[in-house]
Amino acid sequence: MSLLLDNFSVGYRNTPIIKSLSLPSIPAGSLVAVLGPNGVGKSTLLRAMARLLPFHGELTLNGESVDKMAVAQSARCMGYLPQTLPQATSLVAYEIAFSACRAVKPELSKSYIEQMIEHTFSKLGISHLAFKRLSELSGGQRQMIGLAQVLIREPQLLLLDEPTSALDLHWQISVLQTVKQEIQQCQAIGLVAIHDINLALRFCDQLLVLGPHGLLAMGEPKSVLTPDILQQAYGIRGRVEKCSKGYPIVLVDEALSTSMNVNT
Template identity: 55%
Template sequence: MTLSVSGLNIGYGSKRVISDINLPELPSGSLVAVVGPNAVGKSTLLKSFAGLVKYSGDIYFEQQTLSAMPRADVIRTLGYLPQALPQAISLVAYEVVFSACRAVRTDLTAAQVEVSIERIFDRLGIRDLALKRLSEMSGGQRQMVGLAQVLVRQPKLLLLDEPTSALDLHWQLNVLEAIRDETANAGAIALVASHDLNLALRFCDYVLILSRQGVLALVRPDELTPEHLEQAYGIRGRVEACSRGFPIVLADRALTR
């Protein structure tokens, strides 16, 4: 299973947001951080993969273009988590996750869905939220339920837009560990948009750096350089190794643009 992109152009109406995106084949099990400055098109890129924004060019998954796949297959293959939190409705978490899975995974029996929900709730550490109404939850708790709605379906291509934005540090680590494990165990591919470079470097296999000119670089975490930081973010910074050997970004100052 691989993912690649050729000549991708994305826009809203006559406004071009992203131009000429090309990505080499990303292998099965890859966790890819999509990073870059504000308004550079991270969310738009994920929306194009999810079929929510029109684009030109080709997105290849499992050796065929997403645009040529039957819609039912696309829906089953993709798992998209938007930035917007699940609505604060009166249904309990178990109900919304069960419904999300049954709507897409029609090949699973109700019993199989229940087993999948139990596993994902345990993996995310949210079993205590199962019978709680979304209207009674914090934003971070609803974000966890939204992620459960995606993971329970066991998609082969995960598109996660800022999945840790409403979470404290404990839950950020928990979520990224879960996403990494689920991706690796299922042989899936995950694209995770993030503003936190250090979390991206800690958990992801690749870092896709977007700039206002398109793709700046696709690198492994240990290949990130101060030049990437300057070109993408306009900062003077360093990339050093922490005590456990993981790369970490130290930002020194903003440069005049």
């Protein structure tokens, strides 16, 4: 299992957002954080990889060009979670999860899908929500149901756009722990767009940092997230230190004036 992007470009109408992005091959079992300030194309990148936007260049999964796959085939091997929350309907969470899995993998037996729902809901800590209507759930709870829909399908590639945005700290940690475990166990690959840099440092194997002019850096967290990259990407003066348990954390000293040239 591997993922490769080469000369990858995507935009809206005549406005390019991601231009000629090339990344080294991402190996199986990797969770990659997609970082960067607002407006640099994190969500656009994931939407294009999920084939929801047209793109130019090469996107290959296991050596096969994604844009040459049948739509049904790419839907089977990719799982995309958008920023928008699942619609608040009268359907219960179990029905939503079951129908999403059956639509993509109709060959799976009812009993197997039920086992996967039970397993996934249990790992995410949301078993108590299985038979509640989505209209009765909070935004954070609906976000958890949306993530469960993706994980139940056991995709080879997970594309998660701000999966913790509606969650409190406990559930943010729980979600990323579960996603990382599932990716490692299934030897899948995950890309997660996220604003919380310290969560990315804690759980992700690699960081992909985008700036206003494209790719700033990609690689292991300890080598990528330098004071210079923090300044270029976010316009801040900061540093990376270690907490008492040895995990890297970003400490911000100040936000630089917008009038300053943060690329110098």
